[in-house]
Amino acid sequence: MNRRTGRRSGxxxxxxxxxxxxxxxxxxxxxxxxxxxxxxxxxxxxPALISHYFGNKRGLFVAAVEFPSDPAAVLExxxxxxxxxxxxxxxxxxxxxxASPAGPSVIARFRQALTGGEDELVRDLLTSxxxxxxxxxxxxxxDDLDLRLTLxxxxxxxxxxxxxxxxxxxxxxxxxxxxxxxxxxxxxxxxTGAITQ
Amino acid sequence: MNRRTGRRSGxxxxxxxxxxxxxxxxxxxxxxxxxxxxxxxxxxxxPALISHYFGNKRGLFVAAVEFPSDPAAVLExxxxxxxxxxxxxxxxxxxxxxASPAGPSVIARFRQALTGGEDELVRDLLTSxxxxxxxxxxxxxxDDLDLRLTLxxxxxxxxxxxxxxxxxxxxxxxxxxxxxxxxxxxxxxxxTGAITQ
Numbered sequence: 001m002n003r004r005t006g007r008r009s010g011x012x013x014x015x016x017x018x019x020x021x022x023x024x025x026x027x028x029x030x031x032x033x034x035x036x037x038x039x040x041x042x043x044x045x046x047p048a049l050i051s052h053y054f055g056n057k058r059g060l061f062v063a064a065v066e067f068p069s070d071p072a073a074v075l076e077x078x079x080x081x082x083x084x085x086x087x088x089x090x091x092x093x094x095x096x097x098x099a100s101p102a103g104p105s106v107i108a109r110f111r112q113a114l115t116g117g118e119d120e121l122v123r124d125l126l127t128s129x130x131x132x133x134x135x136x137x138x139x140x141x142x143d144d145l146d147l148r149l150t151l152x153x154x155x156x157x158x159x160x161x162x163x164x165x166x167x168x169x170x171x172x173x174x175x176x177x178x179x180x181x182x183x184x185x186x187x188x189x190x191x192t193g194a195i196t197q
Numbered sequence: 198m199n200r201r202t203g204r205r206s207g208x209x210x211x212x213x214x215x216x217x218x219x220x221x222x223x224x225x226x227x228x229x230x231x232x233x234x235x236x237x238x239x240x241x242x243x244p245a246l247i248s249h250y251f252g253n254k255r256g257l258f259v260a261a262v263e264f265p266s267d268p269a270a271v272l273e274x275x276x277x278x279x280x281x282x283x284x285x286x287x288x289x290x291x292x293x294x295x296a297s298p299a300g301p302s303v304i305a306r307f308r309q310a311l312t313g314g315e316d317e318l319v320r321d322l323l324t325s326x327x328x329x330x331x332x333x334x335x336x337x338x339x340d341d342l343d344l345r346l347t348l349x350x351x352x353x354x355x356x357x358x359x360x361x362x363x364x365x366x367x368x369x370x371x372x373x374x375x376x377x378x379x380x381x382x383x384x385x386x387x388x389t390g391a392i393t394q
Binding site for chain 2: 150167182195
């Protein structure tokens with residue numbers, strides 16, 4: 001029992017050191033240009049310990065930004081749904097997170113990041129984590145993939161701002177089915193429709 | 198000359214008193230439930246002085262939230278364009294404001310309001326000022342007008358967040374014509390398309 005308590009406390013310190021180093025490096029250098037080795041060196045731990053705690057770089061990133069929900073698990077259905085249901089499937093999963101017990105923390109974190117000068121963290125979270133499964137599904141389907149994904153992100157971010165932060169009454173009142181019916185066709189157009197003149 | 202300087206200084210104090218009272222009342226009670234008479238009483242001035250300085254309640258509101266661009270002037274073309282160009286016209290005007298010298302202040306103001314607990318001010322600015330000319334044009338065209346307008350607002354707010362605040366590279370790189378081509382059809386669907394199941 002004593003040994004267990006002792007180990008936990010030691011683990012907790014190393015884990016915190018890793019998270020602190022990761023936060024600094026991700027903020028300064030972004031997701032792509034940060035390596036697990038850099039984080040390990042900066043935290044003074046073995047890289048294997050990072051894998052042990054966080055799995056991989058995405059897991060470390062999610063933990064570092066204190067994202068209170070695991071995007072990989074949330075977005076699992078996106079990996080297998082039909083391509084023409086990509087938008088509806090993703091949107092439904094995201095709306096369900098906002099309505100879940102983790103919702104308030106997700107929203108508070110987004111709001112805080114927008115004003116705390118953590119733009120780069122949110123940008124990386126969006127592009128490297130949340131949009132990654134959609135990018136995976138659409139790889140090789142055509143040009144403009146980056147533009148399509150960021151247009152998609154713009155509508156989702158806008159829903160978060162207007163429904164969850166500003167709480168515009170008609171959007172607050174709409175249930176998830178109604179929102180998916182109203183918004184998913186627009187999101188799907190961004191992903192697979194004609195978006196140029 | 199002396200008289201003029203004296204008057205200007207007196208005017209300036211009354212103007213500031215009005216703005217301070219307006220900010221407090223708009224924040225506490227919202228746009229609809231705030232009257233010019235309440236503002237005048239609270240500032241200790243004659244209501245006619247408010248009209249003199251700010252024209253009407255919308256003008257006072259725009260000044261009170263320190264919106265660095267006059268939405269009524271910006272949205273003038275929305276009053277006369279064909280209904281099926283409502284979205285493209287509005288979006289183009291808004292994007293031009295963001296790209297103008299007033300842009301950085303508009304964006305900073307939005308960002309600050311989102312985190313400074315001024316949700317209600319942004320909400321009122323959106324619904325009572327910016328969306329008003331579109332509402333005017335669509336009056337009587339069908340149900341769901343409030344939902345349509347707030348969906349429209351969600352996409353515009355999302356563009357502001359992702360292009361102007363997070364600066365996602367593909368959205369930053371797109372010029373106004375490309376953005377209008379990509380986004381306006383989605384906005385137009387919200388305004389006049391089929392948005393229910």
